[in-house]
Amino acid sequence: MSSNPSDSGDNPQDPLSEMLAKLFGGAGAGGMDPQELAKAAGLPSDPNAMAMMMQQVQAMFTASSEGPVNWQLAKDNARRVAATDSDPSVQPAQSREVDEALRLAQLWLDPVTDFATTSALGKAWSRAEWVEATMDSWKRLTEPVAVSISQALSNAITTQLPEEMKAMMGGASSMLANMGGAMFGIQLGQAVGALSKEVVSSTDIGLPLAGGTMALLPANVAKFGEGLDIPEAEIRLYLAVREAAHASLFANAPWLSSHLFGTIESYARGIHIDVSKIEEVARDLDPSNPESIQEALSGGVFQPERTPAQSAALERLETALALVEGWVDEVTAAATVNLPSAGALREMIRRRRASGGPAEHTFSSLVGLELRPRRLRDAAALWSQLREERGIEGRDAVWEHPDLMPTSKDLDDPKGFSKRRELLEASDSDVDAALTRLLNGDFDTPEPDADSSDSSDNSDSSDTTPGEGNDPGDNGKDDDGDAPEGGRPQA
Incomplete structure (x- = not known):
């Protein structure tokens, strides 16, 4: 009997292709047990779910894919996870309750904000509907990471393997190159599906994942209220006010959504995949031992690594998320002041957003990104301070432009924000005034210093036309090195 399985049959294959076919053909075909692969990848161990998942993975490896990740696989897996433990369709009565709560929420917000x-x-969604509505946003946020993983694995295969290994791989090269993207898609679906069981609205994590849609998830709202001695109608109304506040903010600050997504995309593009780990796995891969791939998957070979630059970017992102959540927290508290349970619900949500749920931790481990406003309380205090100093209109005017937004230093000292902003605006006004005078030709040419022994060396002041400046050779300065009167203000 031949030792090479490709020697038998009418359609011989190279050894690695056949090994991968067996690997993803299931335990019954002599390959890896799907439950063992699930355990290695940190996925659910339900046999039926894993069998269906492995069928899709196998199909992906045997067919061409658009891009490094099969996003359809990610969405299907997310829907499957969302349906675990049942995902009932929204009933007409639930839709009416959500619609009424969101309409009332907007009425309550009107007197406490300056936004239209x-x-x-308003919509009422099942978990699967939330997955469908937000999947494009998840793709946008995670695609840079998926591309990094796929490219890193592909480069390791094409440049690091011994020549004899490359020859033996044959047609399996493209399949193995897509393996990182395949596993990323599966894990992304797992994370999004798990999140669908925790979120109570379309903006629950502080991002407009569904565009401008306002929505609540009745099943999750009911789950949120379990164990609380608070009527479900009050809980639904409080959460509706938060959702309406998010929607109002993103609608009236049109730059904000692209700013947040752009910050996250920049962060994701800079994520570093440790190629050396992949190269090590590629060198040690044993085509005759499917368990070697299992060990690679369980060894965190695709885990993103955060660089110092990424840590700085993450701080900026956390500040932006905290400002959004702090504003929503502040205006929701003002709008629900007459709701008996508002104080308890506010504190509960503050703790929930600051700590994050299990699904958020899963997403963090997948892309190295935490979508938690750690400084929510500091941001809420800042918005409250601005309301006291400037009123509602002045507070909300800060959202007019990203350059007006507070920084992490402002969160450290909310009371000093206005003073610092006034000093900055005064400095900007001085610069603007100086530029205006320069463009209008209003600068006076300084009189020559009669007592200066070097005055004869300078060009005749009468040769200088007002508004054209001095000879380029003198750098626009007097003999003593100081800028002439009316020149650029010193810092």
Whole structure:
């Protein structure tokens, strides 16, 4: 009997292709047990779910894919996870309750914000509907990471393997190159599906994942209220006010959504995949031993690593998320002041957002990104301080432009924000005034110093036309090195 399995049959294959076919053909075909692969990848161990998942993975490896990740696989897996433990369809009565709560929420917000009421219609979603509505946003946020993983694995295969290994791989090269993207898609679906069981609205994590849509998830709202001695109607109304506040903010600050997504995308593009780990796995890969791939997957070979630059970017992102959540927290508290349970619900949500749920931790481990406003309380205190100093209109005017937004230093000292901003605006006004005078030709040419022994060496002041400046050779300065009167203000 031949030792090479490709020697038998009418369609011989190279050894590695056949090994991968067996690996993803299931335990019954002599390959890896799907439950063992699930355990290695940190996925659910339900046999039926894993069998269906492995079928899709196998299909991906045997067919061409658009891009490094099969996003359809990610979405299907997310929906499958969302349906675990049942995902009932929204009933007409639930839709009416959500619609009424969101309409009332907008009425309550009107007197406590300077923003116009949004025209978005309120919706009630099942978990699967939330997955469908937000999947494009998840793709946008995670695609840079998926591309990094796929490219790193592909480069390791094409440049690091011994020549004899490359020859033996044959047609399996493209399949193995896509393996990182395949596993990323599966894990992304797992994370998004798990999140669908925790979120109570479309903006629950502080991002407009569904565009301008306002929505609540009745099943999750009911789960949120379990164990609380608070009527479900009050809980639904409080969460509706938060959702409406998010929608109003993103609608009236049109730059904010792209700013947040752009910050996250920049962060994701800079994520570093440790190629040396992949190279080590590629060198040690044993084509005759499918368990070697299992060991690679369980060894964190695709785990993103955070660089110092990424840590700085993450701080900026956390500040932006904290400002959004702090504003929503502040205006929701003002709008629900007459709701008996508002104080308890506010504190509960503050703790929930600051610590993050299990699904958020899963997403963090997948892309190295935490979507938690750690400084929510500091941001809420800042917005409260601005309301006291400037009123509602002045507080909300800060959202007019990203350059007006507070920084992490402002969160450290909310009371000093206005003073620092006034000093900055005064400095900017001086610069603007100086530029205006320069463009209008209003600068006076300084009189020559009669007592200066070097005055004869300078060009005749009468040769200088007002508004054209001095000879380039003198750098626009007097003999003593100081800028002439009316010149650029010193810092």
